[in-house]
Amino acid sequence: MTEKQSVLVIDDEKINLKLIREMLNDDVDIMLAQSGEQGIRKAVEYQPDLILLDVLMPQMDGFETMNHLRHDARTSAIPVIFITALNDSSHEEKALLMGASDYIQKPLHTNIVQARVRLHLQLVKQRKMLELLANIDPLTSLANRRKYQDVFDREWKDCVDKKSCMSLLVIDIDNFKQYNDCYGHATGDKVLKQVASVLALQVLEKGTVARYGGEEFVVLLPSHSQADSMEIASQCMQSIEALNLAYSHNDFSGRVTVSVGGCTKSPTKNCNRDDLFKAADDMLGVAKKSGKNKMLWKLL
Numbered sequence: 529m530t531e532k533q534s535v536l537v538i539d540d541e542k543i544n545l546k547l548i549r550e551m552l553n554d555d556v557d558i559m560l561a562q563s564g565e566q567g568i569r570k571a572v573e574y575q576p577d578l579i580l581l582d583v584l585m586p587q588m589d590g591f592e593t594m595n596h597l598r599h600d601a602r603t604s605a606i607p608v609i610f611i612t613a614l615n616d617s618s619h620e621e622k623a624l625l626m627g628a629s630d631y632i633q634k635p636l637h638t639n640i641v642q643a644r645v646r647l648h649l650q651l652v653k654q655r656k657m658l659e660l661l662a663n664i665d666p667l668t669s670l671a672n673r674r675k676y677q678d679v680f681d682r683e684w685k686d687c688v689d690k691k692s693c694m695s696l697l698v699i700d701i702d703n704f705k706q707y708n709d710c711y712g713h714a715t716g717d718k719v720l721k722q723v724a725s726v727l728a729l730q731v732l733e734k735g736t737v738a739r740y741g742g743e744e745f746v747v748l749l750p751s752h753s754q755a756d757s758m759e760i761a762s763q764c765m766q767s768i769e770a771l772n773l774a775y776s777h778n779d780f781s782g783r784v785t786v787s788v789g790g791c792t793k794s795p796t797k798n799c800n801r802d803d804l805f806k807a808a809d810d811m812l813g814v815a816k817k818s819g820k821n822k823m824l825w826k827l828l
């Protein structure tokens with residue numbers, strides 16, 4: 529991660545904004561706000577990594593501002609450090625109970641501000657890295673099943689709103705268990721990685737590819753018609769076969785192949801979102817039973 533992290537400073541006094549900007553400017557991207565209202569707007573719009581929040585401000589004070597930030601899903605996870613001239617432990621306690629990450633007393637000392645900001649930005653970085661790892665399949669670097677479910681829920685809602693259709697492909701490597709028995713799991717893992725790369729390359733920004741589990745992959749194609757999706761699925765199958773991965777026991781061509789079950793549906797508010805996967809998975813089952821290395825589709 530080479531991109532600079534960003535800090536939003538909310539303080540009613542220009543001199544403090546200037547001071548904090550000078551203290552931090554080399555390390556981070558700084559945004560400034562001179563009131564609680566302006567700070568909330570900027571936090572929503574720019575999603576800073578960290579917020580420094582003055583307690584004493586006219587109109588909306590730091591506590592009220594914090595309350596707004598915490599009750600808005602768009603800003604509730606952004607860590608906040610309170611900054612105050614108040615030398616009162618009850619205020620510090622209140623701030624921490626409201627969910628503040630830290631509390632810095634004025635007058636501000638450059639080293640203290642820099643150290644605290646650095647610490648909390650490091651924690652943000654670690655949290656983001658953990659989130660990323662929690663969503664990625666470590667073998668193939670594709671989205672994992674958990675990430676796929678998140679994306680599916682979001683795209684489903686989007687397709688309902690836009691009244692557009694959605695296609696789902698369930699792709700499974702043919703006779704993969706026997707492949708592993710034949711060539712060993714290390715070679716099997718290489719096949720999974722290569723198949724994953726081909727799928728990612730074929731789909732690109734058109735949709736989301738995820739490893740659903742084992743040798744099964746899913747491709748979600750929002751706003752894609754059946755014809756377009758079948759074309760993409762067909763290209764995926766051809767490109768995987770073109771990898772020319774030897775599989776002498778595979779009946780079809782002596783190469784690694786996949787079967788595909790697909791489904792296209794126009795989601796509505798009341799329909800069951802599990803139907804799409806179930807139909808695609810059923811089609812995959814039929815493709816497997818009827819000889820493999822083929823694609824079958826259902827339009828719901």
Ligand SMILES: [Mg+2]
Nearest residue numbers: 540582584585
């Ligand atoms: Mg103030």
